[in-house]
Amino acid sequence: MLTYADQTASGRSLRYIEDYLVKDVLPFYGNTHTEDSHVGSKTTRLVHKAARYIKRCMGAGPNDVLIFCGSGTTAAIKRLQEVIGVAAPSVDLRGRLSTQLRPEERLADVVEIGVDADGLIDIAALRHALNSPKYKNRPMLGSFSACSNVTGIMTDTRQIARVLHQHGAYACFDFAASGPYVKIDMKSGEIDGYDAVFLSPHKFVGGPGTPGILLMNKGLYKLSSQPPSLCGGGTVAYVNGFSEEDTIYYDDIEEREDAGTPTNRPKDPYVTCILGQGVHWPSSDRWLEDLRRKRQPLHGRFVTRLFNDLFGIQARGGCACAGPYGHTLLKIENDLSLRLRSAILQGYSGLKPGWTRLSFSYYLSKEEFKFILSAIEFIASYGHRFLSLYKFDWITGNWTFKKEAIKYLLMKEELALGTSLDTLTENVLFKDDAKIEKKHRAIQNKFENYLESAKIIALSLPDIKQSTVAALSLEERQEAEHLDHECREAERQEAAHLQALQRDEEALAYSDQIAAVTSALHSQAMAVLKIKALVLITLDLASANFSRWRTLFVNTLKKYALTDHVFEDDDFSDNIY
Template identity: 35%
Template sequence: MPFYGNTHTTTSINSRQTTLFRDDARNIIKECVNASNDDVVIFTGNGCTGAIHKLIGGLNLKNSPSLKKTVAIIGPYEHYSNMLPWMELGVPICRVKETNHGLIDMDHLEQELKKWSKKSFDIIVAFSAASNVTGIVTDTENVAKLVHKYGGLSFWDYATSAPYVDIDMNPQGETAYKDAVYLSPHKFVGGPGTPGLLIAKTKLFKNPVPDSVGGGTALFVTRDTHLYLKDIESREEGGTPGIIETIRAGLIFQLKRSVGTDNIGLRDEDLCSRAFKKWEKNKNLIILGSHSSKRLPIFSFIVKHEDGKKLLHHNFVSAVLNDMYGIQARGGCACAGPYAIDLLGISEELFAKFSWFLKDHEDLETGCKKCETTTLEIMRPGFVRLNLPYFYDDQTIDYIIDAVDTVATHAWKFLPYYNCNAHKGSWTHEKFSSQFGEAFFNLEDIAYEYGTFVNKNKYPTSLDINYDLKDIANDMKIIINSTEKLLAMQDDTHKDNIEDHIPRIKRVCFGFLHLGKPHHI
């Protein structure tokens, strides 16, 4: 920050230094992905979505007659960011099947490539290097070779896998190269706040006018004429960039390189093995996707009720993991709807029934004056997803694995203490929702009285935690045992008696939620 200056000028020491820092970041990334002189690195937009839209703008397809003779072939487990932009182009979309082991069906891919090649179509193949749902990894080099054999373009979504694996734009083998890679650096260790990243061959940029014209894109502008820069990296990063954010992107690639993908890979294999060893023994826990194919330590699962006939709602399970163990897990379909439907075994006919509840029906009488919508998010199919970061120590990893196992076994016992918002699909502990509403903190709590920064919120924001993971796990065992006794009573005193244990529950829950000293509420 002491050397911060605008990058669109070199007239001061600070601006020159800042520009050099950004150049350093770009060069570090190029080195880390084995980029050649034919590859450009562009910082752009919000994550992978922004990078893909930048690529489509560079291809200039929307204004090209060739659009009518273009097809997009996507993988079986694509994120919406690698599906919807291609769909909105109006080109035919072909979704390649997966094998019984959850991998790309290479035979089906080749069938599609042959079919469209014979029709003289321009072929775009956009695959994920790894699934963001199951963590299953794709053999990128063999796919790229096959795509190039039929004259296609090989585009890769590395949003999920980039923090873990090597990204090689130009591996050995004449046709194993990647035409474009896009990713979200904010998923890296140290990455929050960084912009989307596009790494692509220069030949792909056919647009005579930059995708986003404005400051920094023109060589000169007169009263009557203007001329845009020829340098792709400069012309495609119009406007003052997120300077600190892009420098940070370079540093996180540098950090990943220092750790080494070989070390990360070995750790990931161990984490997957440890998780499966524990979780596969739990009859209530169903881990989605292949358990034998190469994968990252990313897990999506559903939890059966104790009766074995019903499923606990994924958002309820996520809430219990958070409230009781301080573990952040995501409930839903992870923006990979088609793949989620496949994994959950939902037919098109059944999903049509689910989707009715997800649409707004203006003519439907709900009987609820407070309801702003008739949509019921509670009916959206989904699962719980979490990952085991390679940089966590063994104690923390064991804590998470044991917590998931315990929640899968006992979470149903806490259903009476949670409120469900059917429209939002959310679950909140009755004490939390009644006392705190949506959240603890609000930006309106911040004031600048008498020239100083003041936080008027009554809850502490310090990181002074005076208990460890073992304490929390032991507390939860006590709470579960107490709840079991109360459930066995099966009478009206059930809820009253649980109040005796609320302070202990709050110590677990709130201690994590605001990362401060536990407060008994």
């Protein structure tokens, strides 16, 4: 029999928590920096929900931010040192090792505060240090353990915080040892409140495997105009491989300090599923035929949405946190990269280049492998037909399914879908061979039904690439050609302007901004024209509704002073969708 008596070091797991993770969390675990796939969106929502709940439990206010930090309070304390711009804060002798640092690692003066005869923080010594002329007009920060993890002696954190604030110093406390047993209330902004709290949730019962927590006041954050403390996936709005100065980081502290993906705790295999045969296998001749054709590429995140919405396949859209490498793969030159960067600075994150990533792991079954390849072939052949069913957001880059799309609503009742879009990972623990075979057939049927249903929908939609030009009237084609000519003329003038002012740095900087606006507007103009055609073809809208698209497009051009041409806009409405 095992008797565990080291809860101060780490808590113990609870079966019902582990069962919940296995059943309701891990099957849908994905990267938190994407909203395109079901698993990415679900995991992101779970993380945000957990962060809000933790902040509420700890009494955080609107000016407090929460950062998950790897390995307990050790990582949380290190993160605070990084975001305030020093290597180590002031510490007390009873502090954990992670609250202290070797002298050669220090970028700040570290003053150790001793204890009195009762083993408590020496308040007199603390006041003396805070009043020292040596530290006058210098930022000061006090970091103390709320409870000794050796003796269990509790610190009067409210008194310490009050003294620190009276002398203009920040008050930070390590609740690693006492966190599971006491109430933590930030009382942010109050004289006896906390400016930062470090916590080790793995010490809580049911907490093994959880990351450390740093809850801090925004006023402590000193990296707003600099790169975050940990640069990585999910922290940047834009990055290329040409210059670090071109990198754009997110403004939100919690977002820019949340690099990478939350740790996925190792679990024993809990699913055994044998899949069957029968999924359509694409022929090599078909692939070779497609390769010979020059076709316009589909947006990477749009393809990701189709994988998710049509087949339940969880992929990754975007640059996969590899912006510089993406520039090389996509052959993006420096001039185009700077234009994209300028457009993103103006808020058009939808212009970020990228792709769709699918992973084929070593434990993927042959049936799953064939199913994914069939889905790839399907989207390569029919993906463009679904453009009219989605709305693209230039600001976020998100593709949103238009639930009210007429075509889809009409066909929805006609489709005899053999299955719903539920997850394929439900209830796959089997007790005998009969159940295994039954489940085997059910999953195989799901694969086939996904492909068949997607094909029925695709064939009911128009083949845009063949009918777009025919769908536009002569007047509309002339209008499109006129707008395209104006955009190209603006680009030509901008290029001439750049050449004339290439030796003037200020003028060049201004020209780069003009170039970005022109490039972004040209892309938007062409996209709006395409969308206009899609709506005409797919929904067979009346001319009055078409006028709304036309007016929106013209107003966009007028906003940036790219055209003075007069168009009719009697029927303009913002509610164009």
